[in-house]
Amino acid sequence: MKREEVFNFSAGPSVLPQEALERAAAEILNYNGSGMSVMEMSHRSAFFQEIFDATKAKLKAALAVPDTHEILFLQGGASLQFSMVPLNLLEAGTADYAVTGNFANIAMKEAKKYGNIHVAASSQEDNFSYIPRQEQLDLTPGAKYFYYCANNTIYGTAWDYIPQTEAPLVCDMSSEILSRPVDVSKYGLILAGAQKNMAPAGVTVVIMDKALAGHEMPITPLMLSYKTMIDKDSMYNTPPCWCIYMLGLTLDWLEKQGGVAGMEAIKHEKAQMIYDIIDNSKLYKPCARVDSRSDMNITFRTGDADLDAQFAKEGQARGLMNLKGHRSVGGIRASLYNAQPMEGVKALADYMKEFEVKHHV
């Protein structure tokens, strides 16, 4: 298929801005007169240092990151952060975890390896279909941190409020970072795998309050010390240079779209177009509770696993890719990240209506 015939609804890695990819294509053999690809550059070279510094500055500007906080470009995805967070922040204390999905659950279990972990809330009993409200959070006095996952990719739920806690907030924003403004000063640590709203898989962004660094356990692997990475400006060793470069290109595109405010202005409109169809449908049933819906990942099902599979398969045949739900839950999932164009959402909407007419008895 031609690129213009395809819309990619993958939950991650996912669609990147056309403009970012075109620029990468144009520069891939020779970046800015260096005679080299970004993939070939010494990470200590002036050429790459400039890319690195500019990308960091663009991200700092895009999210209005205060000077109290450091931006890190790490490796290993959010999953490595599940270990890095307790190794660095837990010390001999207790941490609270809100378990609102698969990844928050894994993060919680992983943290238990390293100390006292308290489940402050869980929606597991209802298949992670909702986000607990503030009054449902059972907070530990003096907790070292409160951990939550802002957007649950598999279940299609998102927190619509910032939890109020005495403990520093640690938030997995992998699936929603850069989709709306965030008051970074309210967070102790934000982590995000890049492969949804930012860049190709291979770089993990951490934005952390520098005051929280320097308390890692003695068993912490050297690469997993936030302090080391802050001290070395993410270059203790060779960083994932190409992914950082691609993030820079995405941020250039984002700025032209009005930044995170521009994204926020359209993300709800995009999602609502699909939720409206679901809510007015006799075929499609939503998975997430209405008050907990994500604008990034929309989950639904027909109630018939074969029909769900057929929906994904027929969608793919007409260029609507990756509509299958996560393998752990089945159903249908459409991810509408920043780079998903409005025409992609419209194409999905049209397809959903056609499919319902064809298949609803």
Next chain:
Amino acid sequence: MKREEVFNFSAGPSVLPQEALERAAAEILNYNGSGMSVMEMSHRSAFFQEIFDATKAKLKAALAVPDTHEILFLQGGASLQFSMVPLNLLEAGTADYAVTGNFANIAMKEAKKYGNIHVAASSQEDNFSYIPRQEQLDLTPGAKYFYYCANNTIYGTAWDYIPQTEAPLVCDMSSEILSRPVDVSKYGLILAGAQKNMAPAGVTVVIMDKALAGHEMPITPLMLSYKTMIDKDSMYNTPPCWCIYMLGLTLDWLEKQGGVAGMEAIKHEKAQMIYDIIDNSKLYKPCARVDSRSDMNITFRTGDADLDAQFAKEGQARGLMNLKGHRSVGGIRASLYNAQPMEGVKALADYMKEFEVKHHV
């Protein structure tokens, strides 16, 4: 500068095969009729799974990896392996380390966090200018493993023999993997950051005897368990997809060059061209002892730090990039990895001769 005017002698990230980059450029917006970039593909999609499987198969073929051994594509560079190796292999035992350079030294110190480590040999007293011989290795009976770094990028030394030990060999081959045939069956575990001979920075190759997996310490972060990664075929979470794809393109190129045997046939010729100039020079002094010389990284100096800097600077002006020695040792370093073309080596040789005529009094 134009690409054809530049030769890149960076120690890593470093030059990639022209052919691999051209193919990446051609496919970057639309891989194989998928309508998507490889950077945008779900790692669970059939499109990417095919790339993954093919790349793994090509690497298995290139190094004749036996079925007893598993190939893993990880993140975090060799530096994360410095922790992962003891966390998974040390148990309650002792491991032997040969300290022949900066990275072996860091690996040894890191391993000490996790148990008993014995320095079986060290060349630190002579500025890491040589590789100890077999009879100099002070081996611990019953050691869990013997660790060494095959090629010391900073110092320009390389092991010209495989150590004979009772313990499984663990070898950092970052700077020489794919430059010659290796009897993988002799190794318990081979690790290599990709950014020298394989791919862009962001993927780390581990080739390990499966029988050694499954003994990780309870404190091992979930992403740092070899067992988990073997069980999940390197996809416990999203792997660095683009880097794996690029590795596949490099391996296609490598095969056309006659594979690792083809590389071995020319690597010594390339290096010797530069060593001959050094040995016949009144200006250049080699850093590594003759019997310990690396074919991958050639280190030398003029004896005058300013003149060394001038050598790198004037080189850069004529398109010979990254000739500065590592910041910890200074001097001059030229890396002649697989993708360094013979004409690049000749251009360096010509430049060295000219520079000597101009500057030797």
